Amino acid sequence: MSAAILPDPVALTKALIACDSVTPARGVVFDVLEAALTPLGFAVERFTAGEAPDGPVENLLAVRGHDGPHVAFAGHLDVVPPGAGWSADPFAGEERGGLLYGRGAVDMKGAVAAFVAAAAQVSADAGTLSLIITGDEEGPALHGTRALIERMAARGIRPDFCLVGEPTSVARLGDTIKIGRRGSVNIWIDVPGQQGHVAYPHLADNPITRLIAILAEIEGLVLDDGTDWFQPSNIEVTDLNVGNPAHNVIPGRAQARLSIRFNDLHRGADLAARIEAIAHKHTPAAIVTPLISGEAFLTQPGALSDAIGDAIEAATGTRPELSTSGGTSDARFLSVLCPTAEFGLVNATMHKLDEAVAVADLHRLTEIYADIATRLFRG
Known part of the structure; x- marks a missing residue:
């Protein structure tokens, strides 16, 4: 040139x-x-x-x-x-x-x-x-x-x-x-269970049931009503994964991913901690992994x-x-x-x-x- x-x-x-x-x-x-x-x-x-x-x-x-x-x-x-x-x-x-x-x-x-x-x-x-x-x-x-x-x-x-x-x-x-x-944080929730036969549920621990309870509580959250410059913050479930190919097996693990877009009333780490508290209330062994893309x-x-x-x-x-x-x-x-x-x-x-x-x-x-x-x- x-x-x-x-x-x-x-x-x-x-x-x-x-x-x-x-x-x-x-x-x-x-x-x-x-x-x-x-x-x-x-x-x-x-x-x-x-x-x-x-x-x-x-x-x-x-x-x-x-x-x-x-x-x-x-x-x-x-x-x-x-x-x-x-x-x-x-x-x-x-x-x-x-x-x-x-x-x-x-x-x-x-x-x-x-x-x-x-x-x-x-x-x-x-x-x-x-x-x-x-x-x-x-x-x-x-x-x-x-x-x-x-x-x-x-x-x-x-x-x-x-x-x-x-x-x-x-x-x-x-x-x-x-x-x-808005800020952005993705959060992975990994819920462990105990694999077993569906005919013997008392010998297993279904992580899907626990994950559903976690997500139901998260779905009910109202983070805020917006501000003069920002729309309300929102949480979206963007992925669910169990990886269970068998119809007669209770899986040993269930996972979900969330995406939160948030306004300047929040910080990414605080939102991640809030999600972690909910997950641990239902499953103390749950692993919560946040990735904050930006505030x-x-x-x-x-x-x-x-x-x-x-x-x-x-x-x-x-x-x-x-x-x-x-x-x-x-x-x-x-x-x-x-x-x-x-x-x-x-x-x-x-x-x-x-x-x-x-x-x-x-x-x-x-x-x-x-x-x-x-x-x-x-x-």
């Missing part, structure tokens, strides 16, 4: 799409991004973290400037597998009918390209710009943004504001930004959301909705550093066949990102 097209968000999006970067991503896709950033004055650092099966993962930290407010843009270059049935090569970056097709066009190579193009429009003397880019957002997210935050801490880098380029827009570019996200966070409306909203309104004529809906993103990690919000492209086709972004939206998003940075630098 020649230096002449580096500031063009469409050309850069095509170049990024052309790199097959199914999670965990590394290699060529980061080469493309580094080649785009270096001519713009960014000092680029790349490193890998983690081992198989969840790694190695490549990460990139790029910084330009040392003074003034520090505005960071965070995103990812890894993508989900394309799947079969596309109308064209998912890694070709084909443009037709005003749309650019390809895996990652919306989620989120297009936003990464738009921010690079926006950086070219922002004076290097205005303040400090950085890009926090991982290859492990669509996967387990164990060795990506978390590792980047550790690297930043070691180097004494801490942004004042962070904008995550997730595709938050719903019907049109700029209609929605995210100022918070809930909320960035109260203020300087960051105002700058994003003002820039969107200036470009589109409409004010965005402030939302905390949807799943999780790496903003859950970055929010511990500074005020963090998410804003990006229209999300209608993310993770779908024939994922596509409007070419006009890439140019408009570039304009908005540049305006956001400028407004934050001005204070």
